[in-house]
Amino acid sequence: MSKYYVNKFLFTVDRDTHLLARYIESPRSFVSAWEQSIGPKLLGNDVEASSAHAFTDEERRALVDHDFVSLFEMGAHFFLNLTIFIGIYDEPYAQKYGPLAFQREFAQKLRHWRGKDYPSIAT
Amino acid sequence: MARLVATLASTHHPFYFKATTSAPEHQMPQAPEWKRKVEAYRETLASTAPDILVMIGSDHFHQIFLDNYPQFLIGKAARYDATFYNEEREFGIPKYAFEGDEDMSRFLHQSLLAQDFDFAFSNELKIDHSIVCPIITLRPQNDLPIVPIYTNIFAPPLPSPRRFFDLRRAIRKAIEDYPSDKRIAAIGTGHLSLELGGPRQFMETGPDPAFDQQAIEWLRTGDIEAILASVTHQSLECSGNATHGFLNFVLMLGVAGPVGADYVDYLDLFHTMEAYFTWHPKEAAQ
Numbered sequence: 001m002s003k004y005y006v007n008k009f010l011f012t013v014d015r016d017t018h019l020l021a022r023y024i025e026s027p028r029s030f031v032s033a034w035e036q037s038i039g040p041k042l043l044g045n046d047v048e049a050s051s052a053h054a055f056t057d058e059e060r061r062a063l064v065d066h067d068f069v070s071l072f073e074m075g076a077h078f079f080l081n082l083t084i085f086i087g088i089y090d091e092p093y094a095q096k097y098g099p100l101a102f103q104r105e106f107a108q109k110l111r112h113w114r115g116k117d118y119p120s121i122a123t
Numbered sequence: 124m125a126r127l128v129a130t131l132a133s134t135h136h137p138f139y140f141k142a143t144t145s146a147p148e149h150q151m152p153q154a155p156e157w158k159r160k161v162e163a164y165r166e167t168l169a170s171t172a173p174d175i176l177v178m179i180g181s182d183h184f185h186q187i188f189l190d191n192y193p194q195f196l197i198g199k200a201a202r203y204d205a206t207f208y209n210e211e212r213e214f215g216i217p218k219y220a221f222e223g224d225e226d227m228s229r230f231l232h233q234s235l236l237a238q239d240f241d242f243a244f245s246n247e248l249k250i251d252h253s254i255v256c257p258i259i260t261l262r263p264q265n266d267l268p269i270v271p272i273y274t275n276i277f278a279p280p281l282p283s284p285r286r287f288f289d290l291r292r293a294i295r296k297a298i299e300d301y302p303s304d305k306r307i308a309a310i311g312t313g314h315l316s317l318e319l320g321g322p323r324q325f326m327e328t329g330p331d332p333a334f335d336q337q338a339i340e341w342l343r344t345g346d347i348e349a350i351l352a353s354v355t356h357q358s359l360e361c362s363g364n365a366t367h368g369f370l371n372f373v374l375m376l377g378v379a380g381p382v383g384a385d386y387v388d389y390l391d392l393f394h395t396m397e398a399y400f401t402w403h404p405k406e407a408a409q
Contacts, residue, residue, distance in 0.1 A: 011184055015209050043190050077320075078321055079184060082324070110322035
């Protein structure tokens with residue numbers, strides 16, 4: 001399990017409009033492409049490789065499925081896990097159901113965690 | 124020597140700009156009241172006529188990431204760009220460029236190191252909404268140089284509440300030892316109870332209104348002993364998974380004294396309680 005690598009995915013994709021568009025359009029092929037060409041690079045350094053991390057099957061599935069509930073439960077950082085999916089779903093939800101509809105559905109899907117200790121985000 | 128003429132601490136609500144600049148028919152009902160409160164808070168800074176702003180905030184995984192995450196960092200540059208693409212996208216915050224004061228950054232950094240706070244530094248720092256928001260609320264004309272300081276409220280393990288409080292002495296001494304006749308304001312932002320990406324986010328109030336009321340009272344009275352006796356990383360987590368931003372309030376209360384605040388205001392919004400505090404050092408009135 002690599003919380004760091006999941007967070008690295010969320011971080012690198014959320015901050016880049018082109019990568020985010022690819023993740024919206026074709027999540028499965030984009031996650032594969034990210035694992036081949038973006039994940040294995042040191043951040044801020046296009047030249048140097050990093051072989052320290054890899055996704056588990058479940059992490060890969062959760063990213064492909066935009067499954068923010070599983071990502072929360074794996075300990076992905078709450079801020080990264082929220083902002084990337086706001087970037088993807090806020091507008092379409094708001095148009096259909098009104099302002100903050102996606103954010104409220106996000107909370108609702110995690111309601112079984114109310115009153116419990118959340119999964120640790122420490123890496 | 125430089126004079127600390129004001130210490131300010133507030134929440135940084137990234138939607139303030141959008142909420143108060145969109146067409147009136149699209150504004151939330153509280154927008155006019157929110158704007159009035161922010162403008163009154165702004166006046167508590169303007170009345171002190173500062174020359175340089177020491178801005179204390181926390182990067183939200185915009186430039187700084189888990190491959191290399193400092194606990195405390197100072198910016199040392201003559202210029203800082205601000206606002207990242209995903210902040211423009213999500214919050215509608217404009218891009219900014221801030222003038223830096225490299226000389227003061229250098230002095231503060233040396234002073235903090237000499238006082239055993241081993242700050243990381245950055246000569247190329249892009250500023251995020253933890254510092255952009257207070258510029259929008261407190262100094263929208265953006266006419267003063269800044270010295271940015273980042274704390275880690277975000278990527279555990281975090282420094283202890285006691286360590287945040289202890290840092291206040293070093294920051295205050297560094298400011299007051301700066302060999303200059305400049306008037307300095309120290310401005311920090313954080314959160315009261317806050318939940319992001321969890322089951323208590325975006326409710327009608329913040330996730331823990333009782334904590335919010337208690338926190339305001341602690342800051343109003345300057346009761347650092349009660350804070351340090353009550354607040355732990357675990358207790359903050361119980362009040363909401365992003366409540367660790369309160370540690371920046373602990374730091375700012377310390378920079379100011381710790382003493383009771385001279386100006387206190389707050390506004391209960393959906394999702395979060397907004398709060399604004401100003402301390403005016405007694406010397407500044409002389």
